[in-house]
Amino acid sequence: MKNMAARQEAVSVYTKKVDKVRNKKYLHAIPIISFFVLWEVITRLNINFSIVNPVFFPPPSLIFLNGVELFHSGLITDSIVSSTIRIVIGFAIGVFLGVIAALLIGRVEKIEFWFMPVFNMIGPIPALALLPLFIIWFGIGEIPKIILIAWTTFFPVMTNTFDGIKSVHSSYIRSALSLGANDRQIFKKIIIPSTLPNIFTGCQISLGLAFSALVVSEMMGAKSGLGYIIVDARNYMKILNMYVAIILIGIEYSLFSLLLKVIEKKLLKWRTGGFENAVEK
Amino acid sequence: MALIVENVKKFYNDHLVLKGINLTVQPHEFICVLGSSGGGKSTLLNLIAGFIKPDEGVIKVNGSFVTKPSKERGVVFQDHALYPWFTVLENIAFGPIVQGMPKKKALEKALRYIELIGLSDYANHYPEQLSGGMKQRVGIARALAGEPEILLMDEPFGALDMFTRENMRTELIRIWKEVKPTIIFITHDLAEAVYLADRVIVMKNGMIATELEIHLPRPRNYRDPAFSILMENLEEHFVS
Numbered sequence: 001m002k003n004m005a006a007r008q009e010a011v012s013v014y015t016k017k018v019d020k021v022r023n024k025k026y027l028h029a030i031p032i033i034s035f036f037v038l039w040e041v042i043t044r045l046n047i048n049f050s051i052v053n054p055v056f057f058p059p060p061s062l063i064f065l066n067g068v069e070l071f072h073s074g075l076i077t078d079s080i081v082s083s084t085i086r087i088v089i090g091f092a093i094g095v096f097l098g099v100i101a102a103l104l105i106g107r108v109e110k111i112e113f114w115f116m117p118v119f120n121m122i123g124p125i126p127a128l129a130l131l132p133l134f135i136i137w138f139g140i141g142e143i144p145k146i147i148l149i150a151w152t153t154f155f156p157v158m159t160n161t162f163d164g165i166k167s168v169h170s171s172y173i174r175s176a177l178s179l180g181a182n183d184r185q186i187f188k189k190i191i192i193p194s195t196l197p198n199i200f201t202g203c204q205i206s207l208g209l210a211f212s213a214l215v216v217s218e219m220m221g222a223k224s225g226l227g228y229i230i231v232d233a234r235n236y237m238k239i240l241n242m243y244v245a246i247i248l249i250g251i252e253y254s255l256f257s258l259l260l261k262v263i264e265k266k267l268l269k270w271r272t273g274g275f276e277n278a279v280e281k
Numbered sequence: 282m283a284l285i286v287e288n289v290k291k292f293y294n295d296h297l298v299l300k301g302i303n304l305t306v307q308p309h310e311f312i313c314v315l316g317s318s319g320g321g322k323s324t325l326l327n328l329i330a331g332f333i334k335p336d337e338g339v340i341k342v343n344g345s346f347v348t349k350p351s352k353e354r355g356v357v358f359q360d361h362a363l364y365p366w367f368t369v370l371e372n373i374a375f376g377p378i379v380q381g382m383p384k385k386k387a388l389e390k391a392l393r394y395i396e397l398i399g400l401s402d403y404a405n406h407y408p409e410q411l412s413g414g415m416k417q418r419v420g421i422a423r424a425l426a427g428e429p430e431i432l433l434m435d436e437p438f439g440a441l442d443m444f445t446r447e448n449m450r451t452e453l454i455r456i457w458k459e460v461k462p463t464i465i466f467i468t469h470d471l472a473e474a475v476y477l478a479d480r481v482i483v484m485k486n487g488m489i490a491t492e493l494e495i496h497l498p499r500p501r502n503y504r505d506p507a508f509s510i511l512m513e514n515l516e517e518h519f520v521s
Contacts, residue, residue: 169362171358171360171362172362172364174330174332174350174356174358174362175356175358175362175423175424176375176379177331177332177349177350177351178330178331178350178351178352178354178355178356178424178427178429178433179352179355179375179376179379179380179423179424179427180351180352180376180379180380180427181375181379182379185379189364189375189379190364193364193366194364194366196366268366270365270366270367270407270409271365
């Protein structure tokens with residue numbers, strides 16, 4: 001009898017585990033929801049007791065209502081559209097040039113000799129320090145913003161891609177040569193696919209930096225965009241608008257990051273590994 | 282005359298790892314190069330493959346010098362070196378495709394080689410999804426699909442377990458009898474060498490210590506007294 005009970009308990013523990021895994025996705029929402037609930041409760045209490053100035057720390061419900069209002073005024077749609085256009089164009093240019101540069105550097109030794117030291121010198125300079133210069137050179141239109149975003153995107157993509165090219169398994173190249181492949185075929189069929197994971201790593205790093213570049217560039221000499229909402233809100237003490245813009249930036253970044261991950265998963269479906277595949281839970 | 286190695290020497294950091302190797306391999310011959318690790322057998326294989334260059338001496342295949350890797354010398358690696366982004370079928374079709382065969386024909390050809398190694402059910406799997414022995418069979422099929430005259434095998438079964446290794450030896454002999462390439466097979470396993478080879482080349486300290494022709498009929502039996510005598514013969518070169 002005792003045995004039976006123990007076994008039943010073991011079974012129920014096991015099924016609980018299975019349920020837990022099945023509900024995992026849905027469980028992800030709980031910490032986020034708790035975060036906002038806690039925020040709401042604390043800020044509401046603060047409104048009643050005024051421990052710190054409640055205007056600076058609004059509850060999420062008020063921010064949401066303000067967001068709806070701004071949406072109806074058309075400001076949010078305009079801002080999201082112009083920010084999205086900037087980030088998409090700038091990021092795409094940066095990734096494209098970064099990959100091309102790495103491939104050229106990896107392929108032609110002379111290019112590596114002449115360009116790598118220069119890139120290593122310029123790369124670490126925070127791109128944001130260059131923005132005022134870009135504005136002087138290119139004016140206050142879209143061009144300096146896009147160049148800044150492309151610039152910040154370029155370096156991590158380039159260095160990661162280059163690392164990937166340098167670390168291609170030499171036996172892959174040896175076997176391809178022994179099967180009669182020429183340089184161009186090895187490049188296309190061996191080096192590029194084996195470098196693809198590194199390119200995506202570079203893209204993920206760049207995306208975060210590109211968003212900083214976007215926001216900062218919109219804070220200096222812009223008339224639209226999510227970053228513009230923030231400076232405008234500061235100038236007129238519209239704290240709620242500031243929170244709306246900050247949250248929207250977070251959401252937009254998460255969506256782009258997710259999109260990259262989806263594309264990565266599609267392109268790298270041959271890849272297995274990582275903790276998830278190492279141990280069954 | 283298939284392959285001639287003439288007085289080949291190779292240095293690594295001022296250290297002479299191959300001290301003048303002479304070797305002639307006939308077409309369709311199955312050669313095993315036997316030796317302990319550090320004896321220079323992998324260096325010899327890399328030289329024949331054209332991955333590295335001799336410091337002295339020459340290597341000739343059908344009268345022309347070996348200067349770089351070529352499709353006439355296929356290689357099977359110990360770590361199999363299958364491309365993880367291609368399926369089994371695409372891996373095997375790689376050779377024919379880069380050699381200019383239209384894709385459809387190349388895939389048909391690859392299918393025939395998959396049949397040869399008995400993995401038809403796994404054509405659309407990725408290498409990661411296969412066991413060690415299966416991966417190595419795909420590695421052999423990929424090298425053969427490039428239609429090499431000489432197949433160079435660098436301890437291909439070294440990373441496999443005992444049972445898989447036995448199966449792979451039988452498989453390899455069957456495939457060799459069907460396709461008949463010249464094979465140069467590197468191993469440190471005495472029984473493996475005696476089981477597989479027409480001729481065993483024993484390498485020690487960067488030199489060929491001895492050669493032994495094996496005339497036992499195939500399939501060979503490890504428990505055959507003649508097999509044991511040959512093994513003892515070879516073993517003597519390693520005890521001293």
